[in-house]
Amino acid sequence: MSGAFRIAGKGRLTPAKTVRFSFDGKTYTALEGDTLASALLANGIHLVGRSYKYHRPRGFLTAGSEEPNALFDIARDSARRQPNVRGPVQEVFDGMKAGSQNRWPSLSFDVGAVNDFLSPFLIAGFYYKTFMWPRAAWHKLYEPAIRRAAGLGEAPKEEDPDHYACRYIHCDVLVVGAGLAGLTAALSAARTGKDVILCDEKPEPGGALQYESETTIDGQPGYQWAIDTLNVLESMPNVRYLPRTTAFGYYNHNFLGLAERLTDHLPSAKADGPRERLWQVRAEKVVLATGAIERPMVFPANDRPGIMLASAARLYLNHYGVAVGERVGVYCAHDSAYEAAFDLKRAGVKVVAIVDSRAEPGPGLAEMAKALDIKLLTHHTVTGTRGRLRVRSMRVKAKDGGRTRDYAIDALITSAGWTPSVHLFSQSRGKLVFDAEHERFVPGTHVQNAVSVGACNGTDAIAALVAEAAAEGGGFAEIAAENQFAWTGGMLGEDETAASHAKAFIDYQHDVCAKDIRQAVHEGMASIEHIKRFTTNGMASDQGKLSNMHGLAIAAEVLDRPIPEVGLTTFRQPFTPVSFGTLVGHSRDELFDPARKTPMYDWAERQGAAFEDVGNWKRAWYFPRAGETKEDAVNRECRTARQAAGVFDASTLGKIEVVGPDAEAFMNLMYSNAWSTLKPGKCRYGLMLREDGYVYDDGVVGRLADDRFHVTTTTGGAPRVLNLMEDYLQTEFPHLNVWLTSTTEQWAVIAVQGPKAREIVAPFVEGVDIANEAFPHMSLAECMVCGVPARLFRVSFTGELGFEINVPADYGAAVWETIFERAQGLGGCAYGTETMHVLRAEKGYIVVGQDTDGTVTPYDLGMGWAVSKKKADFVGIRGLKRPDLVAGGRKQLVGLTVKNNPRLVLEEGAQIVADANAAKPVPMLGHVTSAYWSENLQSGIAMAVVKDGHQLKGTTLYVPMPGRSIAVEVVDPIFYDKEGARIHG
Template sequence: MSDAYRIAGHGRLTPAKTIRFSFDGKTYTGLEGDTLASALLANGVHLVGRSYKYHRPRGFLTAGSEEPNALFDIARDSARRQPNVRGTVQEVFDGMKATSQNRWPSLSFDAGAINDVLSPFFIAGFYYKTFMWPRAAWNRLYEPLIRKAAGLGVAPTEADPDTYASRYTHCDVLVVGAGLAGLTAALTAARSGKDVIICDEQAEAGGALLYETGTRVDGKDGYDWARSVTAELAAMKNVRLMTRTTAAGYYNHNFVSLAERLTDHLPGAEASGPRERLWQVRAGQVILATGSIERPMVFANNDRPGIMLASAARRYLRQYGVAVGESVGVYCAHDSAYEAAFDLKRAGVRIAAIIDSREAPSAGLVDEARSLDIKVLTGHAVVNTKGRLRVKSMQVKALSSGKKRDFAIDALITSAGWTPSVHLFSQSRGKLIFDAEKERFVPGTYAQNSVCVGACSGTDAIHAVIGEAAAAGGGEAGYTGENAWRWTGGMLGAGEGAGADDHVKAFIDYQHDVCAKDIRQAVREGMASIEHIKRFTTNGMASDQGKLSNMHGLAIAAEMLDRPIPQVGLTTFRQPYTPVTFGTLIGHSRGALFDPARKTPIHQWADEQGAAFEDVGNWKRAWYFPKVGETKEDAVARECRTTRETAGIFDASTLGKIEVVGPDAEAFMNLMYSNAWSTLKPGKCRYGLMLREDGYVYDDGVVGRLGPDRFHVTTTTGGAPRVLNHMEDYLQTEFPHLKVWLTSTTEQWAVIAVQGPKAREIVEPFVEGADISAEAFSHMSVLECRVCGVPARLFRVSFTGELGFEINVPSDFGLSVWKQIYARGESLGACVYGTETMHVLRAEKGFIVVGQDTDGTVTPFDLGMGWAVSKKKTDFVGMRGLKRPDLIAENRKQLIGLVAKSNARLVLEEGAHVIVDPDTPKPVSALGHVTSAYWSGSLGQGIAFALIENGHSRKGETLYVPMPERNIAVEVVDTIFYDKEGARLHG
C-alpha cells in the first residue's frame, strides 16, 4: 500500500530510502528513519490496537515514549519476537512484521468489545470487589476467565537468540535529554574539559527542535543548530553522545541506568552483535533535561483512533512529513496547539476549527489563525465525538449558551498544557513543589548532586532555558535564542467532558480504560489519598506509568475532595522510566552464565580423577573421589580412614580470603571480631569469630598476622562477599577515621590442605627457606616462604584435628604445586579427599560450620564458644547486642552433641526435631533440631550436632528424635567426639 498521507517537501527523511514492512499481514512501505507510527500514519492507518479492559478501538495518541495505546508485537522471525513494543518509538526496518495485540479474531472485529457494552458492570474497583464476593462457586466460575483475560501481549515461547551487553562507566557530567537544554548543558560542560555523557531516547538528538517552527538558536534555525552542536559533541574525545538510549532509573549516589537500543532499528541481515546494552553510570553530576509531556483534553469519547496530541501531529508532519488527516479539528486549553494547527494548515491540511475552552487565548493567536482562514471558537468545548474505528466528527458546545454543533473531521488534535517530566528527579529522592499558576509539579529540593534544566524544571522562555542549561554545565552559553511558542498555563482536567456526567466515557488513562467518572467514584467510596485512588481505579498503573493520566487524575480527585492538588498527594514514580526488556536487564547472565560456576585451579585435575562435585554457593567443590566399584559411603569411609591414619590432601581454594592492610589494621580487626588481636604476634594465627550488630554469629575463619599492619583473613566458602561488604560498610560508615584498606584475594590464592600424621613428611621437601619442624613451626603459625619454587604463605592449621598445613600459592601455580604435593603424598600412602570427608572429620572434632550449625539466631555462648568473646575489649561489633536480655536468657537454644543410644550405627536425619518425651500428647513442642549428622568410621557410630533449649545443661540426658518409623532415643553429649585432648594436632 502507498503512503498517501506523506506530504511532498515536508519532513526530514530521504524519500529514496524505502522500506517494506507488514502490519497484521498487510504489506506497507515506509521511509528509512520512520517509526512504525509515522509509517502507518503515512499509509492512512490509525486503528492499531484495542484497550485493555473495554477493548475499545485505539490509535496513536502521541509520538514518543509516553504512548499508552499503540503497543505492537514486533517480529524479525519466529524466535525474534517481542510483545508490547511502542510503535511511536520503534523504527521500521525491512522485513519487520508488526502485529496488533489484545484482540480476537481481528483488529477491526474484536469479540472482546462486548466488554464496552457491559462496561456498567466493569466499574472502578471491579477486580477487587469481584474476588471478594460472592465466594466459593462464583469464584471458580469467573476467576479463571478474568485471569485469562489479564495481561498485554503474548510472551514468546522460543528461547531468545539475541545477545545483550552491559557496561559500567564513570563521568563528570551525565546529561539526560538531548533537546535544547540538554545540548546546551553538555556543550558547556564539554568545552570546560569535563568528561560528559549525553543520552536521548530518540534516534536523533534535538528533542522538540526536530519539529518546532520559529525557533532560532545562535542565529540559526533550531533544527540546524541542533545538528551542528550534535556534530561538535560527537567529535569531542571527552564526550560520549548516546542516542536511542533511555535513562531508565536514577538511584543513590548519582548512579543511573541507561538502556541503549543497538540493533532494534536494523533489518535482520544487518542486526549483528548485541541487541541492547545496559549502561550502569556513576556520575559526578547529573543534569536532567527531560523536557515535558503534553496533556490531552478530557471529554466524552476522547479515545477514538485519529485523536492525538497536538505535539504528536506536529512532529509527524515536521520530522516525518506525514499528515495525520485531511480534515483536522483542534481542541485545546493551551497556546501550543495553535502552532500545530498553523503548521498543518501551511502544509495544505484543512483545519476544521480550533476549539479553545478559554475565553481569551494569548494575544495575536486568534488573529493569526484567522489570517490563515482557520475558524476559531473560544469559550467552546468538544463534548463528544463519533466514529467506530476512526473519529468522524466532533460535537462542539458553547460554554456560555450550551448551543451545540458538529464538525466533520478525520483527525482531532488536543492540548491541555504541558507536564514537566520529573520522573527521574523523583527517583533520585528529590522533592517536588506545586506551581499553582500553571498547575504543575516542578523540582523543588534536591537530594543528590543533580540539577533540572529546561522544560522539566518549569522553565518556559527559550532564553531562560539556554541560560539555565549553560549554568548547569559550568559556564555561559555565549548565544541566545527565540521561540514562536506562546507558553501559558494549561488547564488540568481540561474539557467539558471531564465534568459531572457519570454516563460518558471521558478517558484519562487510555491503556487501562480509566475514565474521569472512575476517579469520582473512588472518592465517593471513601478514597482520599491519591495512592488509594490509583490502586482502586488502576489509574497510572499501566506500562506508561501515568505519564498522561496522573495529573488529570489528581485534578479531578482534588475537585471532588475540595482540596488543593498538593494536599491530595502525588503518586510514586518508579524505575524504569519506560519498559526495559528482560534481556537488557539480564545481559550475559543467562544459560550457563545465569548462575556462573566458579572453579578452582585444581578443578580440572579433580574432574579427571572422577570426583563427584557439589555446589557450594557458586563454587564447584569436589565432594568425594570414588574408586571403581565404590559407593559414596565407601569412598568417604576410605578417605576418612586414610586421612586419620596416613594423610589426606584437600583443595581448600574456595575459602574466602581478604587482605586487611594499613596502620590501623589491628584496631579495625579488634572492632570487627569478637576476640582480641592486639596480643597476636606476626607469624601467628587465631580463630576469628565475627558477629552482626545484634550479637549473632555472622562468620568465622582463621586469621594469620603477616606483619604489624597486615592480616590474612579467611572466611567460609560462601561468606567472602558478604564479609567483605560487612567490613566495607563499617569502615566507610562507622570507622572512617581508620587507615585501613580491604582487598578480596579469594581467587588470587590456591590453597592446598595436607592433613594427617604424615603431613609434614609430605610437605617438608617442597618448602624452601623455612624450618617447619614441630619446634620451629608450631600449630597456629603462618610464614611466607617458597613452596615448589613459587612464593607461598604456609599456615600450620587444621580443620580435621590432625597435624595439618595449608599451602597458599598464586592461583596460576596452584595446579602445578598440587600435582607435586599429590605425587609425593600418594607415594607415602596418602589420598585426596572431598568436602564430605572434610565435614565428617571436622564434626568428629566438634568444629562448627557457620550457616549449617548456626541459623542466624545463635550467639558465641550458644555454641559454647564464649572463649572467643574478649572480656578486655571496650568495643566491637555485636558487643551491645550480646547484652540484650533475650540473648542471655536461660532457655536459649545451644549447640550440643547427640549419639543414638540403642543403635550406634544409626545416622540421624539433618533437620529432624528433638523432643523430651515421645508419649506427650500432640502437638509436641520441639526442643530444637539436628543441624548436622554423619557416620564416623573412626568412632564406629553415628554422630550429630543439634541446637536445643538449655542444651549445655542437658549433657547426659536422654532425648528423642521422632523418625518416620519410630522415635530414636539419643544421649546428649559433648560436641567433641574424637581426640578430646587435641594431641593429634601437634604431630
C-alpha cells in the same frame, strides 16, 4: 511516495529510501527513518489497538515514549518477536512484521468490545468489590478468568536468540535529553574539558525542535542547529553520544541505568551484534533535560482513533511529512495547539476549526488564525465525538450556552498544556514543588548532585532555557534564540458538566475516566495514592505520564482542596519498560550462575572426582576409585587422613586482606575475640557476630605484620563478610585508616592433614623451620614452597597435624601436583568435602550455616572462650547482653550418639523430643544439625542444638522417625581425640 497521507516537500526523510513492512498481515511501504506510527499514519491507518478493559478502538495518541494506546507485537523473523512495543518509538525496518494486540478475532471486530456495553457494571473498584464474595469462587472462577483476560500482548514462548551487552562507565557530567536544553548543557560542559555523556531515547537529537517549523537558533532552523551542534559534540574526544538510549532509572550516589537499543531498528540480516546494551553510569554531576509532556484534553469520547496530541500531529507533519488527516479539528486550552494548526494549514490540510476552552488565546494567535482562514471558536468546548473505528465528527458547544454544532472531521488534535517530565528527578529522591500558576509540579530541592534544565524545570521561554542550560553545564554556550516560542502550562481542559457521566478518558490504557476519579473520592478515598489504586489510574505501562496530573486535578476539585494537599503519586523505575534481556545481559544459560573453579579443578576432574556446588564453587566432593561407592570412597579417605595424610583443596575459603595503621583496632571491633595480643606470625580462630549477638561467620585469622591481617571466612560467607566489613568501615568506623581487599581468587590453598603432614611438606619449604618447637600449631610464615612465594599456615580443620599452603593461584595446580605426588608415595590420598565434613564433625568443629541457623550465640555453641572479656566494644557486644540471650532454655550445641544401635546414622534436620510417648502436639527440644557415619569410630555421630543441652549431657532423648522413635544419648560434641594431642604432633 509511501502512503496517501505523505505530503510532498514536507518532512526530513529521503523519499527515495523506502522499506517494506506489514501490519496484521497486509504489506505497506514506508520511508527509511519512519517510526511504525508515522508509517501507518502515512498509509491512512489510525485504528491500531484495543484498550485493556473495555476493548475500545484506539489509535495513536502521541509521538513519543509516553504512548499508552499503540502497542504492537513486533516480529523481526520467526524466532524474534517482542510484544507491547510502542509504535511511536519503534523504527520501521525492511521485512518487519507488526501485529495488533488484545483483540479477537480481528482488530475491527473484537468480541471483547462487549465490555464497553457492560461498562456500567465494570466501574472503578469493580475488582475489589466483585471478587470478595463468595470467597470459595476465587480460585475456581475469578482467578482463571482474570488471568486469561490480563495483559495486552502475548509473551513469546521460544528461547530468545539475541544477546545483550552491559557496560560500566564513569563521567564528569551525564546529560539526559538531547533537545535544545540538553545539547546546550552538553556543549557548555564539554568546552570546559569535562568528560560528558549525552543520551537521548530518540534516534536523532533536537527534542521539541524536531516538530518545530519556525524556531530559529543562530540564524538557522532549530532542527538543523541541533544536528550541527551534535556534529560538534561528536567531534570532541571528551564527549560520548548515545542515541536510542533511555535513562530509565536514577539511583543513589548519582548512579543511573541507561538502556540502549542497538539493533531493534534493523532487519535480521543487518542486526549483527547485541540487541540492546545496559549502561550503568556513575556521574559526578547529572543534568536532567528531559523536556515536558503535552497533556490531552478531557472530554466525552476523547479516545477514538484519530484523536491525538497537537505536538504529535506537528511532529508527524514536520519531521516525517505525514498529515494526520484531511479534515482536522483542534481542541485546546493552550497556545501550542495553534502552532500545530497553522503548520497543518500551511501544508494544505483543511483545519475545520480551532475550539479553545479559554476566553482568548495568546497574543497574535487569533489574528494568525483569521489570516489563514481558520475558524476560531473561543470559550467553547467539545462535548463529544462520533465515529466507530475512527473519529468522524466533533460536537461543539459554547460555554455560555447556545446550540451545539457538529463538525465533520477525520482527525482531532488536542492540547491542555504541558507537564514537566520530572520522573528521573523524583526517582533521585528530589522534592517537587507545585507551580500553581501553571498547574504543574516542577523540581524543587535536589538531593543529589544534579540539576534540571529547560522544560522539565518549568523553564518555558527559549532564551531563558538556553541561559539556564549553558550555566548548569558548567560553561558558556554562545547561542541566541531568535524565536521566543514558549512552553507554558495550561488548564486541564476538562468540561465539568459534559464529563461528569460520559466516558471522558484520562488513563487511556486502563480505561480510567474522569467519573472514576470522582467515584473514588465519593467512596472515601482522599489520598491520591488510594485513588490511584482504587481506579488503577497511572498503573499501566505508561505509568501515568499523561493521566496523573488530570487525575490529581479532578480529585482536588471534588475534594475542594489544593492540588498539593491531595498528594503526588510516586514515580518509580523504570521510566519506560525495559526488556528482561537488557537487564540480564550475559547472565543466562551457563553464565546465569557462573561456576567458579579452583586451580586444582582440572586435576580433580581427571582423577574422576565427583563434584558438588558450594555457592558458585565447584568443589571435589569425593574421589571414587574403580568399583567404589560414595560411602566406600569417603570411608577410605577418612581412614587414610587419620592414619597417614590427606590432601585437600581449600582454595574456596574466603580470604580478605585487612591492611592499615588501624587494622588491629578494626579487627577488635569486627570480631568478638581480642587481637591486640596476637603477635605477627601467629594465627587465631576468629568469631564474627551480628549486632544482635548471633554468630555470623568464623575463620582463622593470621597476623602477617602489625598493620596486616590475613582473614579467612567460610566459603559461602566471603562476599557478605567483606560487604559487612565495608559497610561498618564506611558508616560506623570511618575514622579508621584501613583498606580491605578480597584475595579469595588470588591464593590457591593446599591443605595437608594427618600424621605424615610434616614429612610430606618439609622437603618443599624454604625459609622457615617447620619443626614442632619452631613452628607450633597456629603459626604463620611467609616463605617459599616448591620455589613459589607462599604463606604457610599451621592450622587444622580435622584435628590432625596440618599445614595450609597458600600460593599464587597461577601456581596452584603445579604445587598441588608436586605435593600430592609425595603424599601418595607416603600412603596419603586426596580427599573431598564430604570427608572434610566427617573429620571436622569427629572433632566437634562447627560449620556456620549448618550447625548455626542465625539464632545461636557463642555461648550456645560452648564457645564463650572466643568472646573477649576485656574489650569495651565490638559488633554484637550489646546484643549478647539482651535478656533473652542470657536466659535459660536456649538451644545449645551438643553431640548425640545412638543407643542400642551405634551403626545407625540420624537424619540431619530430624527433631528431638524428651518423651517418645508424649501426647501430640509433642514439644520439640531441638534438631540434628550434622550427622555422619564415622569410619574411624565405627559408629554414627551427630551434632545437634538442644534446649538447655549443656545441662543434659548423659541423658537420653528421642528422635522421632516414621514408625519408630530412636533413643539417643546427649554427649560432648568432641568424639575423637578429646585431649587434642594429635593436632600438636
